[in-house]
Amino acid sequence: MIRSIVESCGAYLPERVMTNDELAKKVDTSDEWIIQRTGIRSRHIAADGEFTSHLAIKAADQALSRANMKAADLDLIVLATATPDQTFPATATKVQATLGMHRGAAFDVQAVCSGFVYALSVADNMIKGGMAGSALVIGAETFSRILDWNDRGTCVLFGDGAGAVVLKAGEGKGTAQDRGILWSSVHSDGRYHDLLYVDGGPSTTGTAGFLRMQGREVFKHAVTNLAAVVGETMGKVGLEAKDIDWLVPHQANKRIIDGTGRKLGLSADKVVVTVDHHANTSAASIPLALEAAVTDGRVKRNDLLLLEAMGGGLTWGASLVRW
Numbered sequence: 001m002i003r004s005i006v007e008s009c010g011a012y013l014p015e016r017v018m019t020n021d022e023l024a025k026k027v028d029t030s031d032e033w034i035i036q037r038t039g040i041r042s043r044h045i046a047a048d049g050e051f052t053s054h055l056a057i058k059a060a061d062q063a064l065s066r067a068n069m070k071a072a073d074l075d076l077i078v079l080a081t082a083t084p085d086q087t088f089p090a091t092a093t094k095v096q097a098t099l100g101m102h103r104g105a106a107f108d109v110q111a112v113c114s115g116f117v118y119a120l121s122v123a124d125n126m127i128k129g130g131m132a133g134s135a136l137v138i139g140a141e142t143f144s145r146i147l148d149w150n151d152r153g154t155c156v157l158f159g160d161g162a163g164a165v166v167l168k169a170g171e172g173k174g175t176a177q178d179r180g181i182l183w184s185s186v187h188s189d190g191r192y193h194d195l196l197y198v199d200g201g202p203s204t205t206g207t208a209g210f211l212r213m214q215g216r217e218v219f220k221h222a223v224t225n226l227a228a229v230v231g232e233t234m235g236k237v238g239l240e241a242k243d244i245d246w247l248v249p250h251q252a253n254k255r256i257i258d259g260t261g262r263k264l265g266l267s268a269d270k271v272v273v274t275v276d277h278h279a280n281t282s283a284a285s286i287p288l289a290l291e292a293a294v295t296d297g298r299v300k301r302n303d304l305l306l307l308e309a310m311g312g313g314l315t316w317g318a319s320l321v322r323w
């Protein structure tokens, strides 16, 4: 059977780093509160004139060069973002043009923090269906642009960044030992729209709006939904938690990450954590964490990775990938 093999990954973080102490000068908060409740110590913030597409292009360039591929070799770009450069066209088409890919298809996927898992599952199914032989999947965000910097309950939680992976069609035997994406599960439940949303948009206020969140409620749903989708995904492939080499979770909050790792019975050294220096970069957080663990040599060929995320919508999902 056709499998989508992950050829390479790339990442980009804006140069400017904002510490908790800097934030404490803007709003009534403290380094101690932020670390204790979230595990976040610092985040990267895009410069003036640096857009989501710019971050995406840098991450994509690195992933393509590590795969020894040119953009012209790609059939597909799927870009997960909730902070596009413009309402339309899709940020993916800007990335496509700048990279020099003039054929195939490029489009955005919007599932907020779950966006990367959604994008990965869309690209994987297009490859498996024979519509594409290769794909670039990107998660890129500039959440700093939609934060209310006077709201201490949200502005301390997010950062900017981008990560990307290159997928290529390969042959598998249809077993859990195959390399590539083994299974992805995605879910949403729009009844919980008001727990996490942006209070603007082209069809409502005509402005971009600001992020609004009921943090405690989101936290409760995250713990329940992530446990369910992880169990569902493992079950589809016939694997158990003990088979996982690395948990590469969406980086929203250290307490949510620790809770998921504990439920799976994984020791802390099997969980990739970057939330301390990236904060929550929404759709970019999984590929950023993945790239960190691949580059420092933790993730090795044939390792089994579990990716999982939850975000606004509510949306949630998980992917099992053999590296």
Ligand code: ACO
Pocket (backbone or CB within 6 Å): 028, 029, 030, 033, 034, 037, 038, 113, 152, 153, 154, 156, 157, 196, 213, 214, 215, 216, 217, 218, 219, 222, 250, 251, 252, 253, 280, 310, 311, 312
């Ligand atoms: N600094 C200091 N105090 C603060 C801050 C801050 N930055 N933010 C809130 N507080 C105060 C509140 O005002 C409140 O004070 P009060 O008791 O006097 O009213 C107190 O801290 C407790 O507030 P809670 O919101 O109940 O704090 P909680 O322990 O739930 O932590 C947090 C808040 C960190 C947002 C937590 O709920 C959380 O992480 N939720 C998950 C949200 C999330 O990760 N969203 C990301 C998108 S979805 C996803 O990616 C999974």
